[in-house]
Amino acid sequence: MIDTPAARTARCIVLLVPALLLGGAYVSQYVFGLYPCEMCWWQRYPHFAALALALLAFIAPPQRLWIALAALAIIASGLIGLFHAGVEYHWWQGITGCAAIPSASEGGSALDAIMNTPLVRCDEAAWRLFGISLAGYNFLISSAAGIAAISLLAKKGKRA
Known part of the structure; x- marks a missing residue:
């Protein structure tokens, strides 16, 4: 069981x-049309794993282990x-x-999927704010959050 406010x-x-x-x-992809390149997908996979591990931390011991693995x-x-x-x-x-990887939709042909998929290059940022790309923001936010979670786990505190 989680035993400190920091761990919670x-x-x-x-x-x-x-x-x-x-x-x-997903909002940037489906609402604003910023299609992900291959490296964008690579960044999503660890977040999917982190979500699964974080959910385990709510239901199964050892919770601190699941939190640490999710943070990693x-x-x-x-x-x-x-x-x-850095590539961008x-x-x-x-x-x-x-480049973006096309896939055939249900009832569609592979050729149609290839022809209708926009070309998305990994070395060109689709969007920037203050000169920082989405990949850059992912680095900043994810690194800070992961380090913060690990630091909080390492903190000694009163047991609740």
Whole structure:
């Protein structure tokens, strides 16, 4: 059982941060038309894992372990975001010929999927605010949240 207010806060961080970041990613994709490239998807996968681990922290012992693993997954997404931002800023090369990956919809053909998928390059930021791309914001938010959760877990405090 979670025994300190700091650990309870860490548990909330590891649940809310990936949920909000994934929600933002899907809103930007489906509402604003900012289609994800391959590296954008790579950043989402650790957040999916973090959500599952955070949910485990609410229902199964050892809760502190699930929180720590979720925090590490969030940090992993942030590090992928740093790599992706570096590719976007042309600090280094990406490791693939990165573009959006089309998939055939139900009843559609693979050729139609390929022809109707917008080309999304990993080395061009689709959107920036104050010169920072979405990958850069993922790095900043995920790294800070993951480090905060781990720091809170390490904190000694009164048991509730």
